[in-house]
Amino acid sequence: xxxxxxTEKYRPSKFPGIVGQDDIIKKIExxxxxLNIPHLLFTGPAGTGKSTLALIIVKExxxxxxxxxxxxxxxxxxxxxxxxxxxxxxFARTKSLGNIPFKIIFLDExxxxxxEAQQALRRTMENYSATCRFxxxxxxxxxxIDPIQSRCAIFRFKLxxxxxxxxxxxxxxEGERLQINPEAIEMLYEGSEGDCRRVINLLQSTxxxxxxxxxxxxxxxxxxxxxxxxxxxxxxxxxxxxxKSREKLLDIMLKxxxxxxxxxxxxxxxxWNLPVEPDIKVKLTEKTGETEFRIVEGSDPFIQLQSLxxxxxxxxxxx
Amino acid sequence: xxxxxxTEKYRPTYFIDIxxxxxAVEKIKEFIxxxxxxxxxxxxxxxxxxxxxxxxxxAAKExxxxxxxxxxxxxxxxxxLREILSPATKQxxxxxxxxxxxxxxxxGISEVDRGGVTELIRLIESxxxxxxxxxxxxxxxxxxxxxxxxELVQLKEIDYRTIKNVMIExxxxxxxFIDNDILTNIAIRAKGDLRAAINDLQTAASLEDPSQILxxxxxxxxxxxxxxxxxxxxxxxxxxxxxxxxxxxPIDQILLWIEENIPAEYQGEELAKAYDMLSKVxxxxxxxxxxxxxRFLVYENALLSYGVSSAKTNExxxxxxxxxxxxxxxxxxxxxxxxxxxxxAKKYARYVHVGEKRAxxxxxxxxxxxxxxxxxxxxxxxxxxxxxxxKIEQ
Numbered sequence: 001x002x003x004x005x006x007t008e009k010y011r012p013s014k015f016p017g018i019v020g021q022d023d024i025i026k027k028i029e030x031x032x033x034x035l036n037i038p039h040l041l042f043t044g045p046a047g048t049g050k051s052t053l054a055l056i057i058v059k060e061x062x063x064x065x066x067x068x069x070x071x072x073x074x075x076x077x078x079x080x081x082x083x084x085x086x087x088x089x090x091f092a093r094t095k096s097l098g099n100i101p102f103k104i105i106f107l108d109e110x111x112x113x114x115x116e117a118q119q120a121l122r123r124t125m126e127n128y129s130a131t132c133r134f135x136x137x138x139x140x141x142x143x144x145i146d147p148i149q150s151r152c153a154i155f156r157f158k159l160x161x162x163x164x165x166x167x168x169x170x171x172x173x174e175g176e177r178l179q180i181n182p183e184a185i186e187m188l189y190e191g192s193e194g195d196c197r198r199v200i201n202l203l204q205s206t207x208x209x210x211x212x213x214x215x216x217x218x219x220x221x222x223x224x225x226x227x228x229x230x231x232x233x234x235x236x237x238x239x240x241x242x243x244k245s246r247e248k249l250l251d252i253m254l255k256x257x258x259x260x261x262x263x264x265x266x267x268x269x270x271x272w273n274l275p276v277e278p279d280i281k282v283k284l285t286e287k288t289g290e291t292e293f294r295i296v297e298g299s300d301p302f303i304q305l306q307s308l309x310x311x312x313x314x315x316x317x318x319x
Numbered sequence: 320x321x322x323x324x325x326t327e328k329y330r331p332t333y334f335i336d337i338x339x340x341x342x343a344v345e346k347i348k349e350f351i352x353x354x355x356x357x358x359x360x361x362x363x364x365x366x367x368x369x370x371x372x373x374x375x376x377x378a379a380k381e382x383x384x385x386x387x388x389x390x391x392x393x394x395x396x397x398x399x400l401r402e403i404l405s406p407a408t409k410q411x412x413x414x415x416x417x418x419x420x421x422x423x424x425x426x427g428i429s430e431v432d433r434g435g436v437t438e439l440i441r442l443i444e445s446x447x448x449x450x451x452x453x454x455x456x457x458x459x460x461x462x463x464x465x466x467x468x469x470e471l472v473q474l475k476e477i478d479y480r481t482i483k484n485v486m487i488e489x490x491x492x493x494x495x496f497i498d499n500d501i502l503t504n505i506a507i508r509a510k511g512d513l514r515a516a517i518n519d520l521q522t523a524a525s526l527e528d529p530s531q532i533l534x535x536x537x538x539x540x541x542x543x544x545x546x547x548x549x550x551x552x553x554x555x556x557x558x559x560x561x562x563x564x565x566x567x568x569p570i571d572q573i574l575l576w577i578e579e580n581i582p583a584e585y586q587g588e589e590l591a592k593a594y595d596m597l598s599k600v601x602x603x604x605x606x607x608x609x610x611x612x613x614r615f616l617v618y619e620n621a622l623l624s625y626g627v628s629s630a631k632t633n634e635x636x637x638x639x640x641x642x643x644x645x646x647x648x649x650x651x652x653x654x655x656x657x658x659x660x661x662x663x664a665k666k667y668a669r670y671v672h673v674g675e676k677r678a679x680x681x682x683x684x685x686x687x688x689x690x691x692x693x694x695x696x697x698x699x700x701x702x703x704x705x706x707x708x709x710k711i712e713q
Contacts, residue, residue, distance in 0.1 A: 205687035
């Protein structure tokens, strides 16, 4: 059955289908051909092909039996390392089917695990190393503890370039009989932020309104998906009302299920439209960058964001 | 069967029953005796549990008057206030009894509702009945006019020995016994608040082991309020650093309390500095977590106490009512509200090999095609889930 969801429908099922990661594909392909792989660590931005590559590996290795020999877990969704350990245990208990003497466990967003949980994961990896290979995937390899990194072959995925994204758009344009003009392609690329999933979703959303795709349509979709009212948060702050500003911010974050980083992105873009002096815009941008850094380093994004809106309160006073 | 509250049961009836406030009692007696129309009102102010409200009730009882009580929320609405009070102030009481008007806890009137204070002043000027006003803190700017229209009588924190004597009397009447040391402890810990002491006493008397009372919940919160006051109002010194040791609350929880209440005290530059401290605290917190290097806790603690305290330029005065942290509750409520959205995102996430959290974030984009029946069928959405999608579409 062909999927109605385009990220699935157009997900490559063979190595050459993956765009923009040629070096990685070459190495992985030869590893797979040798019918033996080490533990793998895929690191890189979202939507660059990590999960897809894992899926291709298992399909190549196990062919028809792939579903029986493959377990996919997402660290940020599972409730703690014990749940993960139990699932791994259950899965690894039975022998693999077919010629390959091991099964494969794909653990997505492994950087969501705390360091203690990663220690436990490392032991699990050791306990089942005879029967299981792990493919871990993460956005930031710095968040993975050294002992795990040293047990894995590491592959760093690159952000997709314009030509890669364009290739994907063209393919879908053809397959779905769409009409996309060059400006619209440009805009889709801008909106993709180098993330293949994102561009396909954008495309499908837009096409669900009309097969003739123009910039107007795309910008409607993009802006309807953007965190709304971030400007309101900033306006409250500039007018000196910190309490209202943070209340609104929490409200938006909860209602639209967006992360601290999403908020930062929107804030950073909005600064240039604010009614403040140029030198203050620069100051605010610097502070926003610092806040983004601290969100990555810290544990509670909302605390960091409050510190950011406090700076906007100061900016409102001309400081 | 002693289900009645001892604080109610042993509420003083006559002036002679009021303990530890001799001066204040003299003043209120004189106020009642000398009151004429157009005279000032009386404001009884002082910490909680020192007998402000009790004194008003006793005053009414002593002169065989009816007590007409108004709370802060009645004052908030000048319309309503006029309705309730005008008959009381201008007409003779139906029962021909005299009346005393009590405005309890006037500092419950919030800043925005200054109209309430104005209305109260107008009443003081026109009433033919004595008005007794109580307040924890009367020194706020919003009460400056009111202060001119009233005699101020301060109620002191009650000495712990007096508290202890009251407790012993109650125990005798209740035919109960509690160890002397425990009584002393309860009395000291009440910090001049007789009501708190009597509440503790009643709880202690109901426990199998009365000494358990010394580790109760309420005290925990009383202490966080004190700690917040010391941090936000006072000048930081060495003792500030040890402040959190005396609170029986995990530091993560304290962090939430401080986060919630910074804007109640700090503005502008101070606000920014204080949140910058919190930001650094949060980073140390993560470092401890990641590296399991617990010595970083020292910095977390110092920045959260001394650091936040030092963010201000001058010491602060006046009374601030601190709020409980609300963020965790809001998150919880929201999770319930978006249950359906979450279950849809979960099915979608499984199907397209992404995390649920990412699927939730993508929701505004993908909902455009999630409304297609083919897609819904492919994802095996339930009827309720389909209904949810149709609803948000409209």
